[in-house]
Every structure is written in structure tokens, then in C-alpha cells.
Amino acid sequence: MLKFDKEKKLSSVKGALALRPEIEKIVDEIQNEGFDAVYFMGIGGTWASSMQVEVYMRGKSSLPVFVENAAEYLTTGNKRITSKSVVIFSSVTGTTQEMVEAIKVVKELGARVLAFIDIKGTALEEMSDYCVIYPENEQLKFYMVANRLMFNNGEFSDYDQYNQEMEAHLAEALVDVEIKADDFAKEFAAAKYEFIKKNPDMPHYFVGAGNQLGSTYSYAMCYWEEQMWIRTKSISAPEFFHGMLEVIEAETPVILFVGEDEQRVTAERVANFLPKVCRNYVIIDSKDYELKGISGKFRGSISHLVTHGVTNRIDVHMEKELCHPLQIRRYYRQFDY
Numbered sequence: 001m002l003k004f005d006k007e008k009k010l011s012s013v014k015g016a017l018a019l020r021p022e023i024e025k026i027v028d029e030i031q032n033e034g035f036d037a038v039y040f041m042g043i044g045g046t047w048a049s050s051m052q053v054e055v056y057m058r059g060k061s062s063l064p065v066f067v068e069n070a071a072e073y074l075t076t077g078n079k080r081i082t083s084k085s086v087v088i089f090s091s092v093t094g095t096t097q098e099m100v101e102a103i104k105v106v107k108e109l110g111a112r113v114l115a116f117i118d119i120k121g122t123a124l125e126e127m128s129d130y131c132v133i134y135p136e137n138e139q140l141k142f143y144m145v146a147n148r149l150m151f152n153n154g155e156f157s158d159y160d161q162y163n164q165e166m167e168a169h170l171a172e173a174l175v176d177v178e179i180k181a182d183d184f185a186k187e188f189a190a191a192k193y194e195f196i197k198k199n200p201d202m203p204h205y206f207v208g209a210g211n212q213l214g215s216t217y218s219y220a221m222c223y224w225e226e227q228m229w230i231r232t233k234s235i236s237a238p239e240f241f242h243g244m245l246e247v248i249e250a251e252t253p254v255i256l257f258v259g260e261d262e263q264r265v266t267a268e269r270v271a272n273f274l275p276k277v278c279r280n281y282v283i284i285d286s287k288d289y290e291l292k293g294i295s296g297k298f299r300g301s302i303s304h305l306v307t308h309g310v311t312n313r314i315d316v317h318m319e320k321e322l323c324h325p326l327q328i329r330r331y332y333r334q335f336d337y
Contacts, residue, residue, distance in 0.1 A: 001182050003316045006175055013171035016137035020144055020163065026114060026130045027148040035112075036084040037064040038149070043071055043098045046090045046138065048218035052211045052304055053142040059262055061150045070102040083110030088145060090138035091115070094122025103127050116141045139305065162298055169293030170302065177289045177309035185310065188282065189317030195253065195280075196230060204230060204253045205244065207270055209237035210263030215304045219257075219311055227326040228318060237266040245273065251280050258285040259303035284310050 040050035047069050054067045068078060068087075081087070087106045091099055094117045103113060107127055115128035118135040125131045132141065147163075150156040192204075204224065208216030213236050220234035235244050237256075248254065254274060258267040274281045286303035289310075294302070319326050331337070 001179070001313075002320065004178065004182075009175050009178070010171045012136060013140070013174060014167075016134060016140045017144075017167050017170065019132060019134055019141065020167075022132060023141065023144045024148050026132070027145055028152065030086055030112065030114070030130075031149065031152050033112075034084070035086045036082055037066060037080060038086045038088065039066050039068045039078075039081060040142065041068040041070055041073065041087050041089045041099070041102060041106075043069060043096060045218045045222045046096075046099075048214040048222075049090060049138050049142055051214035051217070052139060053146050055213065055263075056143065056211050056261070056301060057146050057150065061146075061153060061155050063149055063153055063155075065146075065149075070096075070098040073102050074098065074105065081106060081109060081111060085109075085111040086114065087111050088114045088142070089116070089124075090141065091122075091124055092118045092135075094119060094124040096124075100124060100127075114145070139308075143301065158297070161295070162301075165294055165298060166302075169291075170305075173289075173291040173294055174305060174309050176292070177306050178313050180289060181310040181313045185313035186317045188314055189321045192253075192318065193321035199251075201231065202253065204232050204255060205248075206232055206234040206255050206257070207237050207240055207244075207267070208234070208257040208259070209266040210259055210261040211300075211304045212257040212259040212261075212263075212267065212307060213237075215308055216257050219308075223311070223315060223326075226329070226332060227315075228322060228324065229330070237263070237270050240270050241273075245277075248274070248278050250278060252278055254278060254281040256281065256283045257307050258283060258287070259300065259307065260286055261300035261303060264300075 040053055042050040050067045054065055057063065057065050089099060100123055103124060104127065106113060113128045114130040115124055116132050116138055117125050120133050147156055147159060151159040206216050206220040217234045220232035224230045224232045256267060256270055256274065258264060258271060271283055284307050286306035289306050291299060291306065315326060
């Protein structure tokens, strides 16, 4: 398989899951001290991951958990964030401008800060009360925080079983997803490349719901726009029927992500509609992948990781078709703006 390192992927996921005792210790201390609210704060892709963990907890927990965009916080503020609040964020470099400035503000308020950073020795690490250093896998790390919060709040009776299954099987299951998805991804990328050559100005529409929405937004913006320079629009499945459906025609490119959490039904509604008006749609459904060893009741919590495994393979093949290394940027961090 093109650019596929099975052992590296297994090691990455297993290493992230092995952080659980460290994360549990931090979360236990935070909850023992008490808080008025928890805010997952981010910008760009990390804001998308924050959206995912918030919607995951929203229907399961009575805890006050919110999402905050760092740039919006710096301009609008949020009076609900106080010295008793907890702010949680993730950063690859630990140097993102909006995050550095936002964390300065919340620290001046006296709020406690839990950081997940990929590399040591950054400004954001020094500013945080708690810091976990480990590369990538921010969604896994955020969910471990969420699960421990809910467990301590008496809202996750299957906590031990959940962790046993994830730690025993998740890494292998996600690797299997990428292996199974590769042929599909190769065909998808080839077809998309031909379409884009003929229709360079036509945007691709990405649709998702529930914990798929954050990854849908992130995939459209951070991958297709930022990395591939392809025009996109992302929208939530519940909102699809309140505007977007009117611009869908036979050749309009639509990519629909379908997960297995509570909001699956809203994505299925879009899936049922598309064949009536469109022939250029693709549905990526986490339910199509086995996830050996993972109980059905837990699949919804990781369905965004499954579809991410599929898009990992799409990215590799799109890169080849476009002859465009995805690490190249025109403007991002190339000059001041």
C-alpha cells in the first residue's frame, strides 16, 4: 500500500491509549478540586476536534461542557469563563498564535489549563497547569478526558469494559479500516482528479452529523482546501434540508459521512435523498467496517476515527493524482497576516 506503515500506525494509537492513567490522574484532580465549567478550546482543526467531544458528551452528561473558538474568544470574550473554569486544548506545535493569546487571557483570569501538545519545550506547555506530551491522536486524548469526566460523574457504567476493548482492539481495527478502504480510496481519487480537471471551479460539498460534523468540517477545510487547494463547503446533515438541497444537481459533487452515534438518522436522511437528484455523490459509512473486538454499543464513539481512516487513504491517493505534496502551503505560516 502506498505510504502505509502498519507498525507506525499501530504504535501511534497504542501509545495514545497508554496515556490513560496519566490523563485519569489529571482529570481526577481537576474534578476533586471542582469547576464551574469545562471549555474545549481550539482553532482550525483543533476547534473541530473540540466540537466532536462536546457533541459526544452533550447527550450523555449533565456536566457543563462547552466549545470555544480561540479567535472568537479573543474578540468577543466569554463571561462564563472564570477563575473556576477549566480550559482544555490541543496543539501540534504549541505556538499557534490565536491559542497562545487566548491561553494568556484565561490564565490571567485564573482558570486552570490542560494542554495536549505534540512536542516539548513550547510556550503553551509552559503556560499550562497540566500538560500531556504525545504526537497526534488529539481526538483519542480528548475522548479519554470526556470518558473520565463522565465516569467520575456516575454517567459511564461501562467505563472499564470500554477501555479494555479499546486498548485491546482499537489500533488493529483502525489499521484494518485503512487496509480495506485502500482500493476504494484509489478509485475515488482517480475519479475526483478527472472531475476536478474538467470542473476546476466547482466546489465539493461535504456533509456530516454528530461526531462526524467536526471531522467533516476539518476534512473539507484543513485537508481539501488547505492541503489540496480544492474549493469545498461543509454543512451539517440536519441543516442540509434548509438550503443546501436546492443547489444539488446531477453532477454536483457531494461526499456524505455517516457515523453510528445518535445523529446517524440525520445523515441517513441525506443519504436517502441524494439518489433522487444527484449521481455524483459518495457515502462513507463507518458501519461498513468490521472493527473486530469492539462492541456495537461503543462503535458510535469511534465512528469519526473510522471515517478518518478512510480519508487517510483518500489523501494519499489524492496527493499522487494531484502531483502535489500535501505538506506544501501557499500562505499558511509563510508570512505574517
